[in-house]
Amino acid sequence: MSKLVLITGASRGIGAATALLAARQGYTVAVNYSSNAQAADAVVRQIGQAGGQAIALQADVAEEAQVLAMFEQLDARFGRLSALVNNAGVVDQTSRVDGMSLARLQRMFAVNVFGSFVCAREAVKRMSRRYGGSGGAIVNVSSAASRLGSPGQYVDYAAAKGAIDTFTIGLAKEVALEGIRVNAVRPGIIDTEIHASGGLPTRARDVAPQVPMQRAGSAEEVAEAIVWLLGDQASYSTGSFIDVAGGR
Numbered sequence: 342m343s344k345l346v347l348i349t350g351a352s353r354g355i356g357a358a359t360a361l362l363a364a365r366q367g368y369t370v371a372v373n374y375s376s377n378a379q380a381a382d383a384v385v386r387q388i389g390q391a392g393g394q395a396i397a398l399q400a401d402v403a404e405e406a407q408v409l410a411m412f413e414q415l416d417a418r419f420g421r422l423s424a425l426v427n428n429a430g431v432v433d434q435t436s437r438v439d440g441m442s443l444a445r446l447q448r449m450f451a452v453n454v455f456g457s458f459v460c461a462r463e464a465v466k467r468m469s470r471r472y473g474g475s476g477g478a479i480v481n482v483s484s485a486a487s488r489l490g491s492p493g494q495y496v497d498y499a500a501a502k503g504a505i506d507t508f509t510i511g512l513a514k515e516v517a518l519e520g521i522r523v524n525a526v527r528p529g530i531i532d533t534e535i536h537a538s539g540g541l542p543t544r545a546r547d548v549a550p551q552v553p554m555q556r557a558g559s560a561e562e563v564a565e566a567i568v569w570l571l572g573d574q575a576s577y578s579t580g581s582f583i584d585v586a587g588g589r
Contacts, residue, residue, distance in 0.1 A: 343367050343368060343369045343394065344367070344368050344369070344423035344424060345368070345369045345370075345371065345415070345419045345420070345421070345422050345423050345424070346363050346368045346369070346370055346371065346422075346423060346424040346425070346426065346571065347371040347373060347398075347411075347415065347422060347424070347425050347426070347460075347464070348360050348363070348370060348371065348372060348373060348425075348426040348428055349373040349400075349402050349425075349426065349427055349428050349429035349456070349457075349460060350373065350374070350375070350402075350428045350429030350430060351370075351372040351373055351374065351381065351384060351426075351428065352372065352374035352377045352380035352381035352383075352384060352397075353377070353380050353533070354531075354533035354560050355428055355482060355528065355531065355533060355560045355563045355564060355567075356372075356373075356426070356428040356429070357372075357380075357384050357560070358559075358560035358561045358563065358564035359426055359428065359560075359563075359564040359567045359568060360372050360384050360388065360395065361384065361387060361388060361391075361564075362561070362564045362565065362567075362568050363568050363571070364388040364391065364393035364394070364395060365391065365393070366568060366572070368393075368423075368424070368571075369393075369394045369395065369419060370385075370388060370393065370394070370395040370396075371395070371396055371398050371415055371419075372384050372385055372388075372395055372396065372397045372398065373397075373398050373399075373400055373402070373411065373429065374397060374398075374399055375399070375400070375401045375402070375429070376399075376401075378397065378399065381397040381399075382397055384397070385397045396418065396419075398411045398414055398415070399411075401452075402429045402452060402456030402457070402459065402460055403448070403451035403452045403455060403456050405459055408456070408459050408460060408463065409463070412463045412467070416467070421467060421468070421474060421475065422464055422467045422468055422477065423468070423477050423478070424477050424478045424479070424480075424571045425460060425461065425464040425477070425478075425479045425480070426479075426480045426482065426567055426571070427456075427457040427460055427461060427479065427480070427481045427482060427505075428482040428567075429452060429453075429456055429457075430452060430453045430482065430501075431448065431449065431452045431453065432495055432498050433445050433448075433449065433495070433497070433498070435493070435494045435495065436494075436495075437493055437496075438496050438497070441496075441497055445497065446497055449497045449498060449501050450497075450501055450504070453498070453501035453502065453504075453505065454501050454504045454505065454508070457481060457505060457508065458508065461479055461481075461508075461512060461523075464477065464479060465479075465512075465516055465519075465521060468520070468521050469516060469519040469520065469521055470519045470520045471519045474519075474520070475520065476519070476520025476521055477520065477521050477522075478521065478522045478523075478524075478570065478571045478572075478575075479512070479521065479522070479523045479524075480523075480524055480525065480526065480567050480570045480571055481505050481508065481509050481523070481524070481525040481526075482505075482525070482526055482528065482563075482567070483502045483505045483506050483509070483525045483526065483527045483582070484498070484499070484502040484527055484528060484529075485527050485528065485529040485584060485586040485589055486498055486499035486502050487499055487502035487503040487505070487506050487527060488527070489589070502527075505525065506525065506527075506582070509523055509524065509525040509580065509582070510580050513579045513580030513581075514580060517579055517580075522570075522575070522576075522578065522579040523579055523580065524570040524575070524578055524579060524580070524581050524582070524583070525581075525582050525583075526563060526566045526567055526570065526582070526583045526584075526585055527582055527583070527584045527585065527586060528558065528563045528585050528586065529552065529558060529584070529585065529586025529587055529589045530544070530545050530548050530549065530552055530557045530558065530586070530587070530589065531545065531557060531558045531559065531560060531562075531563055531585075532545040532546075532557040532558070532559060532560075533545075533560050545557035551589070552586070552587040552588065552589050553587060553588030553589065554587035554588055555587075556587065557587075558585060558586070558587055562585055563585045566583045566585050569583075570583065
């Protein structure tokens with residue numbers, strides 16, 4: 342029986358690349374999306390055409406009721422969850438801290454931090470041996486911004502990802518004896534659509550000269566690290582981080 346992985350924010354970018362790679366490695370994939378059903382359905386269709394199994398599930402991870410409904414759908418359709426990738430995240434327009442509204446900060450943390458907590462909470466309840474589960478793996482998608490701070494651009498985003506780093510370490514220790522491994526990847530400048538949502542569609546190309554490897558990364562390169570951490574090859578890794586940032 343194939344393992345079931347839920348990937349949040351999997352309709353595009355790193356999430357979509359992770360969904361496709363996980364399916365190729367034999368996982369049944371739950372493709373979560375917030376609003377772009379067409380993009381999520383395209384990922385599911387691509388997986389199906391390659392012989393894999395996937396389902397698209399709508400839920401805004403910032404809304405607890407929607408997350409609970411999503412997990413209930415998973416339970417009814419597939420049974421026990423094997424793995425979770427907390428990938429859903431947002432950025433905002435570039436701004437200094439002194440120009441950030443409270444509403445912006447609340448949205449940033451609601452999606453990037455609270456959503457990851459709630460999804461992990463529900464995953465632990467299903468995977469932990471404490472609750473009769475058979476174990477599993479969680480991978481949180483953080484960012485190199487958590488180390489760099491993103492001054493003048495996204496200090497709020499960097500701070501939210503810093504919270505994810507701490508969350509990863511704490512949760513990993515909390516559930517280590519319950520059969521669950523918790524790790525994180527920290528992407529650097531990756532050529533995905535997220536830059537356009539922050540008002541800088543050419544950011545990956547513009548910032549590439551600042552990267553020691555002199556190029557942006559791809560979503561597929563990040564997916565490779567995520568799926569490795571999900572698998573048995575990483576059986577002794579928990580509370581750890583893989584930086585996929587070209588040396589930045």
